[in-house]
Amino acid sequence: MMEPLFLHPVMQEKIWGGTRLREEFDYVIPSETTGECWAISAHPNGVSTVVNGAFAGWGLDQLYAQHRELFGNSESPVFPLLTKILDANDWLSVQVHPDDTYGLAHEGELGKTECWYVIAADEGAEIIYGHQAQSKEDLAAQIQAGNWEDLLTRVPVKAGDFFFVPSGTMHAIGKRILILETQQSSDTTYRVYDFDRRDDQGNLRELHIQQSIDVTTIGQPANSHPDKQIIGNLATTTFVSNPFFTVYQWEVTGPVEMKKVADYYLVSVLDGQGQVTVGEQTYPLQKGQHFILPSTVTSWKFDGQLHLIASHP
Template sequence: MEKQIYKISPFFEPRIWGGDRILKKFNYQTDLYPIGEVYNVVALPGEADCKVEGTDLTLSDLYRDYPDWFKCDTEQLPIRVNLLDPLADLSVQLHPDDAYALVHDHSRGKPEAWVILDTPEDGKIEFGHHAHTREEFKTLADAHDWGKLLKYLPAKKDYFIDIPAGTLHAIGRDVLTYNISRNADLTYRLFDYDRIDPNTKEHRELHIDKVVDNVLVPDTSKGFVWYEPYLKSNCEVIDYWDEPGLYGLSRVKVKDFGFYDLARFAFITVVDGEGTINNTPVIKGETVLIPDGISQLKFTGSLDMFIASYKNLAETRE
């Protein structure tokens, strides 16, 4: 198969806290309902796996069959991208580190990061906690004393927030986010507002003991960070994160035209506008894969894009 830019079809999963607003906002089509989260890049074989448009391949197939398109040091595609627009607060949760996830759930941990795309004036997120020791955390959690335990922050539009493994967090109602994470799907819930799953007619499963095992104590979370944009080759660029073995993330805005150089493969998700990427037409909501080796990009139109990539651990020594 010729190495070229391919569009990646979104993967939808119904969520108890979703609806159809995100579908309307990004012009998505699906018969599933309610949707609050869209996986723009996910490659978990047999579970959640995006389709590669114009082929009969899933993204995990492509990663397996065409390794030179990625040149990664991981067995599976290392990164995941999703857009999330909840109509109700998400459960208060965390993700474990790799060591714990492997032993207890035969999975990988899922450090992640968000950029807030939009928020109402009263938008908020749960982030971190007030406990000083693990024993205090467990006591407050067992007592369901959420007012004393949980820490909330006002959501800040266009700000970035890093969420290492073990960090307690939850996106609040109506806070629209772009999310990047490791390509994994392991979540431990602490609190879910006593919601009933409409499919099982039961409360959703909680994992309080696993949360207590993994939560970072004391809480040293930093909250939201603002990164200043800079101009380069007619593009407005923000570089958020670039950690070998985890992920890299930048945001690029273009009006009329601009040029951008890539060092590695990348997934580009358009969150607003329309235009072209190396003559491939793109609109809001679409994601394209730029295979490794296609290093020079030309953008035309009016585009607001996130560029997600990955550097191998060995690159820290190069």
């Protein structure tokens, strides 16, 4: 099977969501508080569906289970990555994710190391990225005291910024930010602070204070250092490469021929339009599409004006 796998995403409503997924990407959204587009996902809480070719109608989870040869015969029991686009119309909760050891022991699923590419951000937008506590005891005391202003590290953000968010990093995406997130396939989140918000039933959302203290690392997170290379019509920025994933930005400005250096790729079209040719077949590409280049695809050609984010395990 020599073809890319185009995917239909799953939309998730969130208390902090908005309408930018519709405005920016023309997605059909379920409500005016749609927070997440699970674009490439085999996670049981939101499975993407193949829309083209021999496997049209298959869930990505089913495809991964039954046709591992499309994914380099990966030994991971679950599809390892999840690509999302997040519309933070308001602040997300201040949260932290466990590592694999803690996640598997306490939640029965992988931990979550993730990273963010900022697609758009309003003037003055900021995130929380790390904390100022000097020890676990200090962390617990400041959380107990509700000393959020001194504890949390705020960082201004703009379109084009990239942040690596390893498990154990205390973090929050701020309001009016649109982000592409590449993460381990996990839905485990420990909320440490939620700005005392209430849900539509008037209840405070659940917090996970002890788990948060358990898994939060001490010391400021170290962001990655992007590396950019330009060859012909392709500018490749390698944002991060670690044991969980490698994430690239591909900026295409004309015909480009590429050969695979990984088992398979997850690709999202963030802007522009063009095409990808695999073998004899050409597929049109436009903003908001997401696809996988499986192991059976060893080379391909892009053409057009395209802004792509790609990743692989």
